[in-house]
Amino acid sequence: MEILSLLSDGFAASLSPFNLMIVLIGVTAGLFIGAMPGLGSVNGVAIVLPLTFVVPPSTAIILLAAIYYGAMYGGAVSSVLLGIPGASTAVATTFDGRPMAQQGKAGLALIAAAVASFVGGTISVVLFALFAVPLADLALAFGPAEEFALVLLAFTTFVGLGGDDILKTIIMICLGLVLSTVGLDLISGQPRLIFGDLPGFYSGISFLVLAIGVYGVGEVLHTIESSKSAPLVTPAKLTFRELGAGLREMNRLWKTMSFGSFLGFFVGMLPAAGATPASLMAYGLAKTTSKSPETFGKGNIEGVAAPETANNAASTGSLLPMLTLGIPGSPTTALLLGGMVMWGLMPGPMLFIEQPDFVWGLISSLYTANFAAVAINLALIPLFVWALRMPFTVLCALVLVLCIVGGFAPSQKLHDVWLIAGFGVAGYLLRKASYPLAPLVLALVLGPLMESSFRQTLIAEQGNVLAFFERPLSATFMGFAILFFLLPHLKRVRWRARKSGVAPAE
Amino acid sequence: MLTADRVIALALIGLSGYFMLHASALPIGWHGESGGPGGGAFPFWLSAIMALCAGGILIRSFWQDETFVPFFDPETIRAVISVTAALFLTIGLIPYAGAYVAIVLFLLWYLKVFGGHGWVLTGALTVGTPLFLFFFFEVALKILLPKGWTEPLFLPLYAIFF
Amino acid sequence: MIHSMTRRAFAAAGAAALAASVGLAPAQAEDWAPNKPIEMVIMAGQGGGADRLARLFQSIIQKQNLAAMPVLPVNKGGGSGAEALRYMSDNAGESHKIMATLNSYYTTPLRTDIGVDIEEFTPIARMALDTFVLWVNADSEIQTLDDWVAAVRAAGGEWKMGGTGTGQEDSLVTAMLEDTFGIEITYVPFKGGGDVAKNLVGGHIDSTVNNPSEQMGFYQAGKSRPIVAFTPDRLAAFPDTPTATELGHEIVYWMQRSFVGPKDMPAEAVAYYTAMFEALSQSEEWQTYTQEKALMADFLTGDDLQAYFLEERAKHAQILELMGEGSS
Numbered sequence: 001m002e003i004l005s006l007l008s009d010g011f012a013a014s015l016s017p018f019n020l021m022i023v024l025i026g027v028t029a030g031l032f033i034g035a036m037p038g039l040g041s042v043n044g045v046a047i048v049l050p051l052t053f054v055v056p057p058s059t060a061i062i063l064l065a066a067i068y069y070g071a072m073y074g075g076a077v078s079s080v081l082l083g084i085p086g087a088s089t090a091v092a093t094t095f096d097g098r099p100m101a102q103q104g105k106a107g108l109a110l111i112a113a114a115v116a117s118f119v120g121g122t123i124s125v126v127l128f129a130l131f132a133v134p135l136a137d138l139a140l141a142f143g144p145a146e147e148f149a150l151v152l153l154a155f156t157t158f159v160g161l162g163g164d165d166i167l168k169t170i171i172m173i174c175l176g177l178v179l180s181t182v183g184l185d186l187i188s189g190q191p192r193l194i195f196g197d198l199p200g201f202y203s204g205i206s207f208l209v210l211a212i213g214v215y216g217v218g219e220v221l222h223t224i225e226s227s228k229s230a231p232l233v234t235p236a237k238l239t240f241r242e243l244g245a246g247l248r249e250m251n252r253l254w255k256t257m258s259f260g261s262f263l264g265f266f267v268g269m270l271p272a273a274g275a276t277p278a279s280l281m282a283y284g285l286a287k288t289t290s291k292s293p294e295t296f297g298k299g300n301i302e303g304v305a306a307p308e309t310a311n312n313a314a315s316t317g318s319l320l321p322m323l324t325l326g327i328p329g330s331p332t333t334a335l336l337l338g339g340m341v342m343w344g345l346m347p348g349p350m351l352f353i354e355q356p357d358f359v360w361g362l363i364s365s366l367y368t369a370n371f372a373a374v375a376i377n378l379a380l381i382p383l384f385v386w387a388l389r390m391p392f393t394v395l396c397a398l399v400l401v402l403c404i405v406g407g408f409a410p411s412q413k414l415h416d417v418w419l420i421a422g423f424g425v426a427g428y429l430l431r432k433a434s435y436p437l438a439p440l441v442l443a444l445v446l447g448p449l450m451e452s453s454f455r456q457t458l459i460a461e462q463g464n465v466l467a468f469f470e471r472p473l474s475a476t477f478m479g480f481a482i483l484f485f486l487l488p489h490l491k492r493v494r495w496r497a498r499k500s501g502v503a504p505a506e
Numbered sequence: 507m508l509t510a511d512r513v514i515a516l517a518l519i520g521l522s523g524y525f526m527l528h529a530s531a532l533p534i535g536w537h538g539e540s541g542g543p544g545g546g547a548f549p550f551w552l553s554a555i556m557a558l559c560a561g562g563i564l565i566r567s568f569w570q571d572e573t574f575v576p577f578f579d580p581e582t583i584r585a586v587i588s589v590t591a592a593l594f595l596t597i598g599l600i601p602y603a604g605a606y607v608a609i610v611l612f613l614l615w616y617l618k619v620f621g622g623h624g625w626v627l628t629g630a631l632t633v634g635t636p637l638f639l640f641f642f643f644e645v646a647l648k649i650l651l652p653k654g655w656t657e658p659l660f661l662p663l664y665a666i667f668f
Numbered sequence: 669m670i671h672s673m674t675r676r677a678f679a680a681a682g683a684a685a686l687a688a689s690v691g692l693a694p695a696q697a698e699d700w701a702p703n704k705p706i707e708m709v710i711m712a713g714q715g716g717g718a719d720r721l722a723r724l725f726q727s728i729i730q731k732q733n734l735a736a737m738p739v740l741p742v743n744k745g746g747g748s749g750a751e752a753l754r755y756m757s758d759n760a761g762e763s764h765k766i767m768a769t770l771n772s773y774y775t776t777p778l779r780t781d782i783g784v785d786i787e788e789f790t791p792i793a794r795m796a797l798d799t800f801v802l803w804v805n806a807d808s809e810i811q812t813l814d815d816w817v818a819a820v821r822a823a824g825g826e827w828k829m830g831g832t833g834t835g836q837e838d839s840l841v842t843a844m845l846e847d848t849f850g851i852e853i854t855y856v857p858f859k860g861g862g863d864v865a866k867n868l869v870g871g872h873i874d875s876t877v878n879n880p881s882e883q884m885g886f887y888q889a890g891k892s893r894p895i896v897a898f899t900p901d902r903l904a905a906f907p908d909t910p911t912a913t914e915l916g917h918e919i920v921y922w923m924q925r926s927f928v929g930p931k932d933m934p935a936e937a938v939a940y941y942t943a944m945f946e947a948l949s950q951s952e953e954w955q956t957y958t959q960e961k962a963l964m965a966d967f968l969t970g971d972d973l974q975a976y977f978l979e980e981r982a983k984h985a986q987i988l989e990l991m992g993e994g995s996s
Contacts, residue, residue, distance in 0.1 A: 033647070042714070046741075047647050049723070050730040143872030144856075167559045167566075171518060174556040178525050178549045184747050185532060185545035187857050189835035191747045191780060193528045193549055199754040199782075203713075203746025217593070224589055225582045325869075326885040327862040331714040338720040342727055342953070346960075348885020393621030394631065400593060400616075401609055405639055408605075409649045412742050417597050425590060432577065433514050451548050452859070458542030460828050460856050460873065648740050650705060657704075664704045668738050 006356055007129070010364030013058045022059055023066045023372045030070020031377060035078050035384075037212055038406025040087035041071035041315075042332045049339045057343050058361055064336060065365040069121065069373045072315050076113035076308055077384055080106055082399055084216040088207045088445045089275040089311040092283040094215065095438065096296060096303030103299050107385045111246040111378065112304045116257055118374035120309035123261035124268075124316035125366050132359075133352055135269060136324035142270050144456035145468050149477035150270065151450045154277035156485040157284025158442060168435045176443025177450075179205050186452050187459070200415030207445050209407060209416045210423055214437050216403040217424025220396045222431060243378075253305045256286050260309035268314025269321060274329045275314035276445055282310030288487060316366065323347055323359065508567050510577035515564040522557035526550050585620075592616065604654035606636050700936030702737040702764055709742050709756065709767040711749035716860045717798075717879060719743060721925055722768040725795070728953050734944050737764075748776045748835060753784040756930045763937035766792060769926050771837050774981040778988055779835050786981065790929035790938055791973040793945035795954075797964040798923035799903060800841055802895040803883050804875045805868055813896045813915055816875065817849050823874070825852040830864040830873035833857040838864075838877040840984070841898060841921050843991045845877075848917050868892060879923065880905055880962035905962040922964075924980065926973065942969050 013019065026048075033044040044067040052060030075090035080097035093113060100109035142150075182193045183204030194201040250257075260282040267278035286306035287296040296303045318329040319336075326347040328334035340347050345355055352359055388395070407420040427437060461467040469475045526549075533544030534551070592615055599608040610632050617628040643649045645667045653660055708726060712718040719741075726739045744752035749772040756767050767789075777784050804810045810819055820827040831838040839855055846853055856873055858864045861882035868876045868883075869891045876883075880903065886892040894909040898921045902911055912919040927945060929938060948954060949967045958965040968976060 029646075032642075036642075039647070043647055043649070050727045053727055053731045140866065140870035143867060143870060167562050171556050171559045171563075174552040174559070175518075175521075178529075178552045178556070181529075181549040181552075186833055186859065188532065188545045189748060189779070189833045189839075189857075190532055190545055191750065192532050192545055193525065194747070195528060197782075199746075199751050201746075202751040202754075203744070221586050221590065224585050225579065321866075325866055327866045334714055334716075334720070335723070338723050341720065341957075342724060344956070346885055346888070349889030349891065350885065391621075391623075393623065394617065394627070396589075397613055397616040397621065398631075398635070400589075401613065401635060401639075404593075404597065404600075404609065405605070405643065405651065408651065409643060409647075412649065414597070414601055414652065417600070421590075421593055421597055424593075428586075429514065433511055435514075455542045456856055456858065459854060462826060462854070463536075463542055648705065648738055650707075650740065661703050664737065668705060 003129075003356075003360065006360035007364055009357070010361040011368070013361060014062050014365050014368040019059055019062050020368075020372075022063050023368055024376065026063045026066025027070040027073075027369060027372045027376050030067040030072075031074040031077070031373070031380065033067070034071035034074020034086055035081075036074075036406055037078050037082060037084040037086050037216060037402055038208055038409050040075060040089075040332075041068050042330075042335065043409070044068075044071050045332050045335045049335055052339060053342060057358070060339075060343070061358070061362050062365040062368065064339070065362065065369040066372065068315065068332065068336075069312075069366070069369040070376075072121075072312050073114060073117050073373045073377045075311075076117065076304075077110065080109045080113060080304070081384060081388060082216065082402075083219050084399075084403075085211050088211070089279055089314070090307075091211065091276070091438075091441060091445065092279045092307035093304055093311075095283065095307075096298070096300050099297065099299035100301070100304065101388065105299065106388055107242060107381055108246045108249070108301065109304050110381045110384060111243065112250060112253075112301050113308045114374055114377040114381070115247065115250045116253075116260070116305040116308035117312040117377075118370060119257045120261045120264055120312035121316060121366070121370040121373075123258065123309075124265040124313035125363060125370065127262075127265050128316055128320060128366075129360075129363050132320055132324060135320060136349065139269055139321050139325060141473060143471075144453040144460065145471050145474040146477065147270070148450060148453035148457060149468055149474040149481065150267070151277060151446050151453065153477050153481040153484065154281050154284075155442070155446055155450070156481045157281050157288065158439070165434065165436075169439055172430075172435055172437065172440040173443045176210075176440040177447045179210070180444045180447025181451065187455050198415075200413055200419075203411070204448075205419065205444065206411065206416065207441070208410055209419050210444050211441055212403050212407050213420040213423025214427030214431075214441065216399060216406075217420060218427030218431060218437075220399055220403075221424065221428040223392060223396060249301060250305070253302060256302050256306050257309045259285065260306045261313040264310030264313030265317040267310075268317030268329070270329075274318050275311045278314035278317075279307035279311040280442065280446075282306040284484070288484065319362075323351055323362075324349060508570060511567050512564055515560045515567070518560040519557050519564075522553040522560065525553040526557075529553065588620065589616075592620075600652050600654070602654045604656040605639070605651040606653070607656060609639070610636055700763075700934070700940050702735065702937075702940070704764055705737050706735060706739045707742055707765045708739050709744050709752050709765060711745060711752040711767065711769055711772055712743065713745035714743050716745075717882065718768060718770045718925070719745075724953075724957065725768070725948060728948055728951050729944065731953070732947070732951055734947050741768075747780075747782070748772045748833070750776050750780065750782045750784075753777065753786070754782060756789060756928070757784045760788075760931040761933070762930050763934050766927050766929050766941060769924070769928055771923050771980075771984070772835075773924075773926075773928075774977070774984045775835055775840075775988065778981070778985055786928075786977065787974075788931040790931065790933040791970065791977060792927040792929055792938060792941045793949075794924055794926040794966065794968040794973050794976065795945065795949060796925045796958060797966050798879050798881070798925060799962055799964065800838065800877050800898045800921050800923070801880055801883070801903070801906070801909065802845075802875060802898075803865075803868060803878050803892050804895055805871060806891050806893045807871075808874075808893070810875075810893075810895065813910070813912070813917075816895055817851060819874075820849075820851045820853060825854065827851075827853050827875070828856050828873040829853045830856050830858055830867050830876045832859070832861055832864060835988075837921070837923050840987045840991070841877045841919070843987065844919050844921070847990055848919060865892070884961065899964075903962045904959070924976075925963075926968075926977075945969075 030044050033039050048067055075086040076093050078084050078086040079090040079093040080101050083094055083098040085091045085094050097109045182201055185192045263282050264278040268275050283306050286302050287293050318333055321327045321329050322333040322337050328337045337347055404417055407417045457467055468478055529546040529549035532546030534546040536543055596608045596612040613632045617623045710719050710722045722741055726741055729735050729739050744755055759765050810816050829842050842855055864876050865878055865882045867873050869886050883892050894906050897903050897909050897911045898919050899911055
């Protein structure tokens, strides 16, 4: 019961008029930062962090929580409206969010994203409040072998799903994985694939650069080419009736959303994995278990709701290893960790025992921020949708400027902007030749984790490849990975077998 | 269409070869240093698979019938090329003239010349965008954009806003 | 307003730049202060120990108002800091860029030829020396250094030591341990010190060489145990942990946390930053932090710092030689 009183103290603090104002400012700022391609919660938190030493700690926590949630909601906005994922966690949202926008259902997609984010945030905060301490031990049980198995699982929920040309899909996966190895070989500490010692490649190719390139610049070029026949997006109108219909439609998605929340929270909790694999797995799972998987990727609202619940739940989950183990799972949580050290807090197993008022204050701030974020987001949707009604020559020009500036901002290297332009042209050509781009981007996101965990395991196990199947947790994941890889093929075989009775196979 | 398919497949094979060349600077075999594959193994063998698949596409293309759908639409390709060229020019100009000059020029060209919009809209956006970028990125987020030669002009602004 | 300014600037950019810089020069000579934001280049990626420390400095500078312009941290951690080193050497004479260094300041140019000579950089201030301690899981039987050596021998080369990457500080200490005791260790690299600490507590590796700050949380929760410290004197935070020197093994290793400027940084700017870091080193926040994290706050500037850098570089060349790693 002590927890309840601590929690209510936290709520009382976060609901004071001054703190409510802070929440509103923080969420709105976070929303716009997250909606900007290239910028995400890490930028927002980095800017606000030094400010937090001037205000009282309880206000500081609330401000940070508000920015963090605001940016998570905002990431979906850029995915849906521009088709450019603002952060790697929002890649999966583009798969169906973008087609929905093209069909004039941008408003509905944004509502789905906001509601799904809210559900994910709420369920995960409850899980966090109830199970944070015991779950920390589960996170510790995750070694390199388990990480590899998990990433493989995230991968296989995707591969084999696409109806694209199989050779072209393999090429794109390999290309993405090769690009992910550029930079430094973690194991030997040697630079690799730096193409004649170009210093810009030392830090590797960031996901954002590739995503802004192929989805931003590539998409604009594609639009310019096809603009004679079709506009960029069907202008969306959003009325209150549609808003109500949208909310009703979300009602049907309870199963997808609660599943996404649990999955997101547990995957996000694992230190190395985080929100990106979580959102991809939630999407893959929603598609595999759906009655009509063929509608995914063509504007299915479930394909927006699933990854959005998962990535919001995962961003709460990723606070868990940071608080209980002192291990940041993402750059954003790393910054938060630095901030806590400045406030004189010691993240780690003792935090929950020694500083309960901080922990429960944070949890109640997360609740408040989540409520504020969904309200502000829903209120701003008409504005976002209105932005899509600009003539496409204006929209394209602005998107290109955002690609340049947004590509420069995270690393502050012009090298990355050149890469974006290059990837944009390459992506445009590959897309015309019907090479699928999603596997390329996914491979780049998951590649580094996959390679390092694979090699760490093998070094630790003296090169024993069976190690992945000998540990119970990793063996379970490997089993699921194989199942997911085979499932679509089995389905197809069965479908063909049934069909071959009627008509000859194609 | 088939020609384009073949050209892209050939380009991918070339790219794979280039990657393999660079990857082989590090050990590419098993048990490279201490259990497991060496540092160059992943990029090398993945590039090899990529080359094989691209080869497969190339060979397959000889069995396919020409569809007579041109890869590039001659009407729109000029627009695509000019936007691409403008984009590359803009990025090339940034280190010298600074982001603010380069982006304003790009917007002027795109909106007025390429888009054929009126002066009111063009003017509003070419003034509004750099203002937004300055206040959003530099003042609020403290992310400095490259200034090039225009750097001294920003010193008084820094003194006011920081 | 900016619009018209930038347009005009484009017409006469060169002339304007020249005029402005001439106009500002006398003011600079008098009493120099930064007139644009100061870029703090960090030789490591986001979230690591070096990054966290650099951002702590930024926060204290901002809180205490120690600089006239904001300090903006920029991570250039690629290639074990090679990216940052190259960036600084490309910006010779610049007075608004400083770099937060760690030991890869010596090791990276020694291991791969990146065309950078650290002797050319301008030393500003050394803020602290971080310490290293050998850790095992608290569930393990190992209590002393002798137990540890015996256990490693018994494992016959399969003893798993976690670290942050070949050529990084902990791998050098591991190499020194192997050399001193004639033992063989399997070194497993991870992404950062926090990751290493977690894998030790989770039982995925057998021992680690971590900074105290990375293990402190687990240590206080009774989940990890310090075996031996690689410092000349016992650490105040672990009074019961012996040093290697005390046990008769000459293994002492530090991680330096310093700031340098690019080649030919103007003397006035160097003086400004030196004063800034001196004020920082006396701030209450920094004093508390160093005590809590078992950091040795050892302030050093100017020529003494340069002499220290060169001496350390020579030492690291020797250790790398030992590992069979030196490239030149």
